[in-house]
Amino acid sequence: MAALGITVALLVWMATLLLISIWKHIYSSWKLPPGPFPLPIIGNLLQLDIKNIPKSFTKLAEKYGPVFTLYLGSRRVMVVHGYKPVKEVLLDYKNEFSGRGENPGFQVHKNNGVIFNNGPTWRDTRRFSLTTLRDLGMGKQGNEQRIQTEARFLLEVLRKTQGQPFDPTFVIGFAPYNVISDILFHKRFDYKDKKSLRLMSLFNENFYLLSTPWIQLYNNFPDYLQYLPGSHRKLKKNVSEIKDYALERVKDHQKSLEPSCPRGFTDTMLIEMAKEKHSADPMNTLENIAVTVADLLFAGTETTSTTLRYGLLILMKYPEIEEKLHEEIDRVIGPSRIPAVKDRLDMPYLDAVVHEIQRFIDLIPSNLLHEATQDTVFRGYVIPKGTIVIPTLDSLLYDKQEFPEPEKFKPEHFLNENGKFKYSNHFKAFSAGKRVCVGEGLARMELFLLLAAILQHFNLKSLVDPKDIDLSPIAIGFAKIPPRYKLCLIPRSKV
Numbered sequence: 001m002a003a004l005g006i007t008v009a010l011l012v013w014m015a016t017l018l019l020i021s022i023w024k025h026i027y028s029s030w031k032l033p034p035g036p037f038p039l040p041i042i043g044n045l046l047q048l049d050i051k052n053i054p055k056s057f058t059k060l061a062e063k064y065g066p067v068f069t070l071y072l073g074s075r076r077v078m079v080v081h082g083y084k085p086v087k088e089v090l091l092d093y094k095n096e097f098s099g100r101g102e103n104p105g106f107q108v109h110k111n112n113g114v115i116f117n118n119g120p121t122w123r124d125t126r127r128f129s130l131t132t133l134r135d136l137g138m139g140k141q142g143n144e145q146r147i148q149t150e151a152r153f154l155l156e157v158l159r160k161t162q163g164q165p166f167d168p169t170f171v172i173g174f175a176p177y178n179v180i181s182d183i184l185f186h187k188r189f190d191y192k193d194k195k196s197l198r199l200m201s202l203f204n205e206n207f208y209l210l211s212t213p214w215i216q217l218y219n220n221f222p223d224y225l226q227y228l229p230g231s232h233r234k235l236k237k238n239v240s241e242i243k244d245y246a247l248e249r250v251k252d253h254q255k256s257l258e259p260s261c262p263r264g265f266t267d268t269m270l271i272e273m274a275k276e277k278h279s280a281d282p283m284n285t286l287e288n289i290a291v292t293v294a295d296l297l298f299a300g301t302e303t304t305s306t307t308l309r310y311g312l313l314i315l316m317k318y319p320e321i322e323e324k325l326h327e328e329i330d331r332v333i334g335p336s337r338i339p340a341v342k343d344r345l346d347m348p349y350l351d352a353v354v355h356e357i358q359r360f361i362d363l364i365p366s367n368l369l370h371e372a373t374q375d376t377v378f379r380g381y382v383i384p385k386g387t388i389v390i391p392t393l394d395s396l397l398y399d400k401q402e403f404p405e406p407e408k409f410k411p412e413h414f415l416n417e418n419g420k421f422k423y424s425n426h427f428k429a430f431s432a433g434k435r436v437c438v439g440e441g442l443a444r445m446e447l448f449l450l451l452a453a454i455l456q457h458f459n460l461k462s463l464v465d466p467k468d469i470d471l472s473p474i475a476i477g478f479a480k481i482p483p484r485y486k487l488c489l490i491p492r493s494k495v
Contacts, residue, residue: 031382033078035069036060043071045220050213052476054365054394057081061395067379072220077388078378083399083426085379086391089370090433096376098434101369101388104222105215105235108243113291114438115299118371124283125292130438132268136183143442144449146182148338150175151453157191158458158489165463165486168312170200173305176446180300180439184293185249186263199245202238203302209235211477242298247290254286266293300439303363304446310482311357311451314409316462317469321411322455325350326492329456335493339452341445347452348421352414354447358397358429360409363479365394367431393428402426409471454489461488 036047047070048056060068061081070077080089089097100118102110111119114126137143154175161171171191177200178188189196209215209231218225218232225232253266262268269292273284315322332346333339344351370389375382383389398406402424403413416422430437437443462469463486473480 032069032076033067033379033381034064036064038071041073043073043075043220045072050216053216054392054476057366057390057392058395067381072388075220075388076384076386077390078372078383080389080391081395083396083402086393086396086428087425087432088378089389089391090428090431090435093376093378094433096374096378097370097372097389097391099371099373100435101371103369104219104226105210105232106239107236108240109291109295112288113295115295115368117291120281121283121288125288126438128269128272128283129265129292129296132265133183133438133442136265136268137442143179143183143445144341146179147175147446147449148340150178150182150188151338151450153178153188153191154450155453155457158454159491161489163461163488163490165488167484167486168309169204169305169484170197172308172312172450173200173204173301175450176304176308177297177301179442179446180297182264183300183442184265184296185253186267195245199242199297200301200305202242203298204305206235206238206242206298207302207306207479208475208481209238211475211479211481213477216477243290243294246294246297247286250286250290250293265296269293296439299437300442303437304443306479306482307358307361307363307443307447308450310361310363311354311447312454312460312487313469313482313485314357314360314471315353315455316460316487317466317471318409319460319466321353321409322460325353325455326459329452333452333456335456339449339456341449343452344448348415348419349411350448350452351421352411354444354451355414355427356409356411358447359403359406359413359427361473361480361482362394362397363429364431365392365476365480366478367391367393368435370435391431393431396426396428399426457492458489459492461490463487 036044038044039046047060057079058081060070060079066080066082066085068079070079080086100116100122102118103116106116109116111117111121112125114122114129117125154172157171157174174191174196177196182188212231214231215235218230250266250270253263254270257267257270259271259274262271266289269284269289273282273286273289276282276284315325328347328349329339332343367390370391372383372385372387372389374385377383397403400406403426414422414424430440430443470483472483474483475481
């Protein structure tokens with residue numbers, strides 16, 4: 001009898017908790033956008049395909065409209081889908097939704113740097129970083145010259161493959177790694193440098209881990225999962241190792257700093273830190289500088305490297321597109337002159353292909369998490385401060401009205417009827433607004449110049465029949481990760 005009483009009491013207690021949860025949800029969400037009803041603790045986890053959350057967002061948008069509410073664990077999330085509402089979030093409400101949602105995998109970066117910083121220094125750190133990067137990209141040592149110089153080193157390494165199969169991951173990736181290293185440290189590294197290869201391996205592994213189902217779960221349930229074994233431990237260990245490397249480099253620069261002759265981005269931040277040494281609330285601490293350097297090194301290497309690697313795979317699948325690129329390159333640049341930014345105006349097809357690669361691969365489909373910085377009325381809904389905001393980029397890049405047959409790779413998406421380059425406002429591969437990618441200009445330049453240089457000197461050869469090449473990503477989460485592959489580069493001339 002006593003056991004029955006305990007059982008009844010437990011059932012009543014559980015029912016009461018459930019009713020309280022339902023009541024609190026109804027009370028707190030009556031002004032929020034519509035969305036599926038969340039369950040206690042897990043929220044709307046059951047409505048999501050953890051292996052392809054962006055696809056789940058698209059399906060939910062079809063049911064609930066372009067703006068809807070989800071609960072990922074206990075986190076309230078507003079998902080924004082489609083060109084007009086995404087544009088409103090990123091540009092019209094750029095201040096109200098400029099916060100950065102927390103990423104538990106990067107806990108050691110919290111409130112520092114330029115990517116995951118949501119602390120009091122993020123605006124000043126970002127503004128200073130943008131200004132410094134802009135200054136370093138001008139003049140004789142500008143970014144174009146940096147990329148052109150590195151392109152020569154890359155071509156030399158590619159020639160040494162002698163037409164044999166090789167994995168392009170860390171060969172192609174070394175070019176953007178050296179470009180950003182030169183900006184940060186005024187130093188480039190040999191393509192066999194072990195420390196650099198180790199860092200690039202960490203970048204590559206982190207990019208993949210961030211896109212796996214387990215990390216999607218961990219990011220939304222860190223309090224429950226942090227004590228369990230899993231790849232989140234590897235991710236956090238990698239992030240710490242990268243940060244430690246950046247801090248070591250920053251301290252080395254600090255020891256040899258000559259304020260009258262800064263060697264690059266790191267020196268410039270250190271000089272600014274010295275100016276703030278008597279400030280009660282300095283922006284540039286060693287910690288913030290190290291995380292900023294780590295952020296720029298990771299983002300400046302991995303996103304461009306992955307895009308180039310994915311692009312080469314696409315071009316091997318469509319040799320007719322590669323052939324058109326060879327024709328345009330031969331006609332405009334010729335066999336020996338290094339490609340230049342000015343060539344873009346005379347090379348609409350290559351420009352279109354570069355844009356279509358970025359659109360098609362949809363590298364960061366759901367953007368980085370934004371956060372409401374204040375209670376905000378958006379499209380008639382009240383979005384409370386602290387709400388996570390997801391302005392989905394794939395909903396723009398795969399818009400069927402703007403890009404007919406978006407699932408197909410078609411450079412014509414960016415060409416008009418006269419074969420001239422046609423820009424689209426839906427092209428937001430780098431996001432937009434207050435949190436737009438700080439390296440957008442550099443990445444655009446790298447993709448055009450490096451791809452042009454590779455195709456100027458080599459034909460791409462797949463190890464399988466082009467029609468058998470699978471372009472499907474091997475993981476979809478934070479990013480869309482391309483499959484690993486090998487290719488052969490066949491020299492087009494002796495130049």
